[in-house]
Amino acid sequence: MTASAPLLIPGLSAIASDYKGILCDVWGVLHNGVAAFEQAHRALATYRERTGGKVVLITNAPRPSAPIREQLASLGVPLDAYDDIVTSGDVTRDQLSAKAGEKIFHIGPERDLSLYDGTGVILSSEADSTVISCTGLFDDEVETPEDYRYQLSALAKRGLTMICANPDIVVERGDRLIWCAGSLGRLYEDLGGTVLISGKPHAPIYRAAVDRLSALAGEPVADQNILCVGDGLPTDIRGADSQGLDVLFITGGIHASDFGPVDAPDEGLVRRRLAEEGYTARAAVPRLVW
Numbered sequence: 001m002t003a004s005a006p007l008l009i010p011g012l013s014a015i016a017s018d019y020k021g022i023l024c025d026v027w028g029v030l031h032n033g034v035a036a037f038e039q040a041h042r043a044l045a046t047y048r049e050r051t052g053g054k055v056v057l058i059t060n061a062p063r064p065s066a067p068i069r070e071q072l073a074s075l076g077v078p079l080d081a082y083d084d085i086v087t088s089g090d091v092t093r094d095q096l097s098a099k100a101g102e103k104i105f106h107i108g109p110e111r112d113l114s115l116y117d118g119t120g121v122i123l124s125s126e127a128d129s130t131v132i133s134c135t136g137l138f139d140d141e142v143e144t145p146e147d148y149r150y151q152l153s154a155l156a157k158r159g160l161t162m163i164c165a166n167p168d169i170v171v172e173r174g175d176r177l178i179w180c181a182g183s184l185g186r187l188y189e190d191l192g193g194t195v196l197i198s199g200k201p202h203a204p205i206y207r208a209a210v211d212r213l214s215a216l217a218g219e220p221v222a223d224q225n226i227l228c229v230g231d232g233l234p235t236d237i238r239g240a241d242s243q244g245l246d247v248l249f250i251t252g253g254i255h256a257s258d259f260g261p262v263d264a265p266d267e268g269l270v271r272r273r274l275a276e277e278g279y280t281a282r283a284a285v286p287r288l289v290w
Contacts, residue, residue, distance in 0.1 A: 007281065008267050011289040012043045012229075012248065015282065016051055021213040021221045023206075023245070024082070025230035026059040026072070028253035029288050033173035036076035040288035044081040047290070054216040055081065058209045058228075060088040060199040060235060062112050062135035062165030062181060083216050086209040088199025089115050089135075092165040095196055096121050096133065099163075103128050105155075107148075108135030108165075108181065115165060126155070132162040132188075134181045145183045149191075152184065156193035167199045167235060172254060200232075201239030229288060231255065237279045249274070252286035262286060 100120025230236020231253025
């Protein structure tokens with residue numbers, strides 16, 4: 001795409017035929033944590049039907065893919081919108097398995113405990129643990145990262161490594177922004193701690209997703225035939241760029257307020273922000289539609 005070509009397109013249909021597979025973000029693209037975006041999941045279903053291409057959802061959710069599939073169904077995302085899911089939790093389990101037998105201090109809500117099933121780690125108290133595993137804040141409805149500063153400072157001084165299962169800093173939940181595990185990981189690094197991350201924008205989750213896409217297609221899918229769809233600049237866009245993959249930037253997600261009217265973003269503002277961040281995008285749309 002040349003610099004003079006329009007960045008904003010009417011929908012996925014404008015570029016869909018160029019790709020054999022899609023890696024699509026979930027939170028902010030397919031739902032907002034409260035309800036599904038109907039036009040978004042219809043766009044993916046239409047892509048699968050008309051092109052025969054495969055869709056793998058790629059999400060920084062800290063749990064394995066099975067409970068995420070259930071969550072998507074409960075929010076109204078139908079199965080015909082995608083072929084499979086790869087989560088940050090899936091790839092983080094490899095890091096946890098490498099710590100089998102060690103005592104892990106879990107920071108995050110109880111709903112994320114399925115992350116540890118079968119990894120061989122031992123969930124333990126803060127005092128006895130040798131590794132931290134962070135999936136989020138204990139109560140993300142009321143807490144902020146600052147509530148953890150004293151605790152994380154003490155853990156950093158002990159030299160404990162943190163395995164961060166969700167690199168996202170914030171996500172939308174309805175009309176609010178909610179702090180995620182990535183915010184605690186960032187604070188822990190600021191306090192001198194070491195943080196290990198496998199989710200977006202890092203390579204492990206993309207390798208796993210591309211491998212899954214190829215398995216579904218029954219043959220290797222070349223990078224130039226893969227389109228990433230996402231709304232987060234530091235995760236989705238940075239991650240796709242770093243892996244040499246084209247990206248469809250959803251401007252009406254987490255950065256919507258930066259580009260003017262949500263449903264009519266200023267293309268100049270979008271281009272400027274991408275340039276400032278050092279990222280590129282094949283195209284952009286306010287919301288994922290066909």
